[in-house]
Amino acid sequence: MPPPPLKLAAITLDCADPVALAAFYRQATGFEPHPKSDAEFSGLTRGDGLFIGFQRVDGYRTPQWPGQDVPQQIHLDFEVDDLDAAEAMLLELGAVRPGHQPLGGDRVRVLLDPAGHPFCLTLP
Template sequence: MPIATLGAVVLDCPDPLALARFYAAVIGGTIKGDSDSRWVDLVDAPGTPLAFQAAPGFVPPRWPRTDGSQQFHLDLAVEDLDAAEREVLALGARPLDTEDRKRSFRVYADPAGHPFCLCAC
């Protein structure tokens, strides 16, 4: 029997509500929190819940450098890589590793700088 179950993946960031809005637009869900919140939950989205926590002095990971390790990233399954790419870029993501268009994944940074992958399913 396991000791625990995964409750949520929590992302440190400078603006929890703004980052929650980005991920709500990407994966769906409902935002629980407001502009004064230091903690915002994204609920009712498929998969593991996400939460966002204000981190004073937040410094985003520097992918793929080892002196600014990403520590973790999110793999987001999509039907159409090109369409999903257009949408996440319009929402404020920036490309990190998208040159190889034959691969089944592409790497981006969310607006706070966390790496995530769009993966063809």
């Protein structure tokens, strides 16, 4: 008998400030705050139940991208219709555009969230 398919239910990112990182992703995605969020663990939920969590880690070290001195730890991809408009909005919210961008810059952009996690914007 084959195993049941897996359904992604949650993604959790380590960070130094869960409340601040949740606020960034709330503005970026429109997900709603989880009612039990606090300074140690904050979360956001989407209507279909997908949950993104942000947990406080003492001594958190910002990932280094593209280098691996401090590994990325996680990498999120977001599909957008307009790379320039999405990038501008996210930069205004506190994201940072690193100096190194992968090949295919006309279809993908790498940004860093306020805790330093790299994430991609991609065209459909």
